[in-house]
Amino acid sequence: MESNLRKIIHIDMDAFYASVEQRDHVEYRGKPLIVGGSPHSRGVVATCSYEARRYGIHSAMPASMAHRLCPHAIFVKPRMDVYRQVSRDIMSICKAHTDLVEPLSLDEAFLDVTHHRRGMASGTLIAREIKQQIYEVTGLTASAGVSYNKLIAKIASDDHKPNGLTVITPEKAQAFLDAVPIGRFFGIGKVTEQKLSLLGVHTGSDLRRLSREQLIQLFSDRGRVFYDLVRGIDPRPVLPNRIRQSIGKETTFQVDMDDIDDMLSQLMLLAQTIEQQLRNRSVTGRVVVLKIKFANFQQITRRTTTHIPVQSAQDIYDYVQSLLNQVYIDTKVRLLGITVQKLESAQDPLVQMETGEQLTLF
Known part of the structure; x- marks a missing residue:
């Protein structure tokens, strides 16, 4: 790469949840494995092994459809605590190479290695070393894309999965994007x-x-x-302290629901889960979104901007209850979800003052 351009790496773990399960359970290796849902549930596929993908199964697919495509697939429940610990190990490896690490999720991150800690000049060699270190520490493979901006590096990391390494130089970028x-x-x-x-x-x-x-x-x-x-122009920097722009949770019911009180009970449970996630990240939000999917798969969202930043389950629930009251429901409901958006640090003095006063919603 030219010296005046950045060196950006996108690290993306291969079928992350499924690969962890196959690593930890010998009996799952080489078999179609689905993490999330169950064959006869209303849940969805969180991720699946490459053996399962050969049957057309993919993330976010209804579990029942995945079972029809591959009746002999193995379904397992996610072990989020395990995945988070593995993710911490991966991010520690990345941060050993540069301060500029921007995690996008548990299993992927951008790195700006223009100024490498040990002075390595080749983004390709750095990516290869990171992949090797991840394998040695976790027993898992990762794919990497290397280029001069985030857009191309991310697309490149998906080009030769699994265990791929794709480098796109400025000279090759336009032909690649085309x-x-x-x-x-x-x-x-x-x-x-x-x-x-x-x-x-x-x-x-x-x-x-x-x-x-x-x-x-x-x-x-x-x-x-x-x-x-499409012309390879992407000036976005790698942001190591990027705050997530939203936190959400949704639930698909085993039996379609038509009782408003039951829906409100489910919304309170969702609000409590989101409160914990907000507190864990020391953030609050200024927009609350209600998502409803009906039995006929029609989907709607309703949103409101809050008067003060919200974090507590009760405040979130009050807003979604108000939003639900604005929806005319004439058919059964299959799914409910809540998302809190426009997040900001709860350490902001103004936010602390506002939330510390415990102002009522109205």
Whole structure:
């Protein structure tokens, strides 16, 4: 890479939860393994082994559908405490190479190794060493993407999974991005992908044929972002102290629910879980979102901006109860969820003053 460009690595563990289970249980190795849900439950797949993926199973798929695709798959419950400890080991390895480590989840992180602790000049060699250290400490494989910005490094890490190492230099970047399916670009979700597909846009090269003006007309301000990304322009820095922008929890019911009191009881349980997560991270939130999925799979969300930052389960519950009262429910409910957004540090003096006064909601 050119010396004036950053060296960014994206580390992404391979089928993380499933790989931990296969590491710890010999009888699971080489077999289709599904973490999360159960064959006849309303739950969803958290992740699955590569053996299970050959049957078309993927994360967030209903567990019942996964069972139909692979009736002999092994279903196991997640062991989050174990996964968190393994994640701490992985992040410690990454931080031994640079202060600039930005965790995205338990199993992936960005590293800016432009200025390496030991002065290693090659991002490729650093990534290879990190992968080897992760394997030696955890017994697990990781894939890595190496490039000059976060966008390309993240796409590259997924290019040769599992146990891959993909390096994209500035000279190769445009050809690489041109071949990428548009759904793999940052910010392009299912709805946007479908909209672009109707215009004959399926790859990066297709997207690059649209002018900035056309993209802005189609997607407003996001169009400017898409115009830059498909050209490999991504100035986002690696942020080691990045605060998560939302914390949420949802539950899918074993039996569809139509009793409002039962729904409120479930919402209180969700609010209590979110309170604990907020306290663990010493953050509060200013937006509360209620998610409802009906028996016919129609899904709606309702949100409200709070007067003061919220953290307690009671405050969160009061807001979602008010939101639920605004929804006309004429069919059974399959899923309820709560998300708290616009997080900020609870150590902020203003936040401490506001939450310390224990002001009532109304």
